[in-house]
Amino acid sequence: xxxxxxxxxxxxxxxxxxxxxxxxxxxxxxxxxxxxxxxxxxxxxxxxxxxxxxxxxxxxxxxxxxxxxxxxxxxxxxxxxxxxxxxxxxxxxxxxxxxxxxxxxxxxxxxxxxxxxxxxxxxxxxxxxxxxxxxxxxxxxxxxxxxxxxxxxxxxxxxxxxxxxxxxxxxxxxxxxxxxxxxxxxxxxxxxxxxxxxxxxxxxxxxxxxxxxxxxxxxxxxxxxxxxxxxxxxxxxxxxxxxxxxxxxxxxxxxxxxxxxxxxxxxxxxxxxxxxxxxxxxxxxxxxxxxxxxxxxxxxxxxxxxxxxxxxxxxxxxxxxxxxxxxxxxxxxxxxxxxxxxxxxxxxxxxxxxxxxxxxxxxxxxxxxxxxxxxxxxxxxxxxxxxxxxxxxxxxxxxxxxxxxxxxxxxxxxxxxxxxxxxxxxxxxxxxxxxxxxxxxxxxxxxxxxxxxxxxxxxxxxxxx
Amino acid sequence: xxxxxxxxxxxxxxxxxxxxxxxxxxxxxxxxxxxxxxxxxxxxxxxxxxxxxxxxxxxxxxxxxxxxxxxxxxxxxxxxxxxxxxxxxx
Numbered sequence: 403x404x405x406x407x408x409x410x411x412x413x414x415x416x417x418x419x420x421x422x423x424x425x426x427x428x429x430x431x432x433x434x435x436x437x438x439x440x441x442x443x444x445x446x447x448x449x450x451x452x453x454x455x456x457x458x459x460x461x462x463x464x465x466x467x468x469x470x471x472x473x474x475x476x477x478x479x480x481x482x483x484x485x486x487x488x489x490x491x492x493x494x495x496x497x498x499x500x501x502x503x504x505x506x507x508x509x510x511x512x513x514x515x516x517x518x519x520x521x522x523x524x525x526x527x528x529x530x531x532x533x534x535x536x537x538x539x540x541x542x543x544x545x546x547x548x549x550x551x552x553x554x555x556x557x558x559x560x561x562x563x564x565x566x567x568x569x570x571x572x573x574x575x576x577x578x579x580x581x582x583x584x585x586x587x588x589x590x591x592x593x594x595x596x597x598x599x600x601x602x603x604x605x606x607x608x609x610x611x612x613x614x615x616x617x618x619x620x621x622x623x624x625x626x627x628x629x630x631x632x633x634x635x636x637x638x639x640x641x642x643x644x645x646x647x648x649x650x651x652x653x654x655x656x657x658x659x660x661x662x663x664x665x666x667x668x669x670x671x672x673x674x675x676x677x678x679x680x681x682x683x684x685x686x687x688x689x690x691x692x693x694x695x696x697x698x699x700x701x702x703x704x705x706x707x708x709x710x711x712x713x714x715x716x717x718x719x720x721x722x723x724x725x726x727x728x729x730x731x732x733x734x735x736x737x738x739x740x741x742x743x744x745x746x747x748x749x750x751x752x753x754x755x756x757x758x759x760x761x762x763x764x765x766x767x768x769x770x771x772x773x774x775x776x777x778x779x780x781x782x783x784x785x786x787x788x789x790x791x792x793x794x795x796x797x798x799x800x801x802x803x804x805x806x807x808x809x810x811x812x813x814x815x816x817x818x819x820x821x822x823x824x825x826x827x828x829x830x831x832x833x834x835x836x837x838x839x840x841x842x843x844x845x846x847x848x849x850x851x852x853x854x855x856x857x858x859x860x861x862x863x864x865x866x867x
Numbered sequence: 868x869x870x871x872x873x874x875x876x877x878x879x880x881x882x883x884x885x886x887x888x889x890x891x892x893x894x895x896x897x898x899x900x901x902x903x904x905x906x907x908x909x910x911x912x913x914x915x916x917x918x919x920x921x922x923x924x925x926x927x928x929x930x931x932x933x934x935x936x937x938x939x940x941x942x943x944x945x946x947x948x949x950x951x952x953x954x955x956x957x
Binding site for chain 2: 614615634635637641642771798802803806832836841842
């Protein structure tokens with residue numbers, strides 16, 4: 403855990419014991435925490451970045467970790483660009499974060515990044531110059547999340563707010579090794595990276611190019627004891643016979659609503675494990691953990707979680723704690739918190755017999771396997787089609803991904819429309835979506851309807867499932 | 868097995884095969900040859916593809932065996948997957 407609000411990641415790492423014997427295992431390369439604490443993959447570039455805003459957009463997670471360790475307390479701002487985000491949004495993110503430099507091994511040709519210098523990271527080397535961490539910067543950490551317009555939202559944290567839920571671990575003596583299906587550039591993955599770094603435990607990283615079976619096999623070789631992922635990632639893992647190779651003592655779910663089926667399946671797969679599902683979001687931070695193996699959460703959690711204040715107002719969960727983000731960097735964004743400092747999670751709750759259950763989103767946001775989809779951004783693309791008058795994008799429950807995106811579409815030529823053309827027009831609209839949207843945002847089905855309900859405000863009425 | 872049941876089973880299988888091919892094509896995935904022993908994780912489809920597949924099959928066959936049973940264990944091979952649907956469709 404962090405010993406003070408100003409402690410940097412590098413300082414916290416060095417404070418751990420056994421740094422040379424604790425490792426970060428990537429799919430391709432491995433580094434000891436000790437190497438990461440005293441190393442550099444930016445060469446002299448790292449020293450030049452003092453007080454600068456730096457966007458980190460590496461393909462490789464281990465290089466990203468090395469960069470974060472090297473630059474926390476040095477750079478004024480670190481922006482974590484997730485690898486699954488289209489490279490086209492990079493110029494927008496760099497501009498919004500007023501980035502001075504981009505650390506990336508990706509091909510950025512054609513992007514207008516005139517203000518930024520580009521640093522291509524090299525192999526991790528022992529740092530020649532001891533970086534001046536005596537007077538560290540309070541580096542702002544920025545995570546990216548999906549926005550209504552299709553452009554990413556930039557969410558500002560500090561290392562302190564990100565690490566707020568990471569306390570002293572009682573497990574370290576037993577030889578903990580952490581792993582996660584998440585990428586560490588996503589909030590859920592960043593939590594596990596920081597947990598491993600701050601508690602001095604080994605960490606096994608996933609890799610986007612690796613099969614689930616190969617990842618589980620590596621996790622087994624490195625004797626992973628603690629492992630986290632979204633319900634969707636866990637459902638996929640349990641499809642693999644390799645899921646039997648690991649014998650974790652702790653299994654964590656987050657990023658999506660955990661249903662009873664996945665909790666029960668994990669219980670039967672890993673009878674020795676403590677299984678918990680956590681409520682956390684990029685904006686609201688880590689709020690609480692549910693340990694009783696039942697979906698939803700006991701109402702008492704709302705009033706009895708230390709360090710986190712929660713309330714249910716207008717049917718949605720609001721959170722105030724020192725783990726929440728401070729603000730959005732986007733100029734056009736609404737405030738992240740209300741005047742009393744509460745973050746509205748937008749998650750609707752229903753109270754039944756002393757337990758809260760999640761009942762969709764108030765703002766209609768659809769959570770597809772842990773990735774947010776704003777209906778408006780999909781509707782905007784569908785509405786570009788010359789034959790579409792208006793559309794409504796809504797959620798469809800999925801036993802695999804939690805939710806999927808479907809669309810109701812009103813056509814301009816509702817009268818005399820030939821039903822035989824349905825299929826080719828559906829395909830036409832879908833191919834428009836595929837060209838403009840990430841795969842998880844493309845509707846899985848399109849239904850042509852005669853009308854859509856519109857409220858007096860002129861807005862579409864969204865019924866949230 | 869009476870011939871009409873055999874026919875019904877064949878329909879479920881061929882519908883599933885068609886949908887595997889269609890979803891793979893739409894999502895730009897290279898689909899492995901669909902044999903009964905093919906592990907689903909080696910089929911070339913990701914979680915999103917399977918989610919779309921289950922959604923489409925629910926529309927076409929009017930069954931969702933994953934939701935129908937709370938303790939359903941996900942099938943591991945293509946053959947298991949087909950039988951999973953055949954058992955519910957019966």
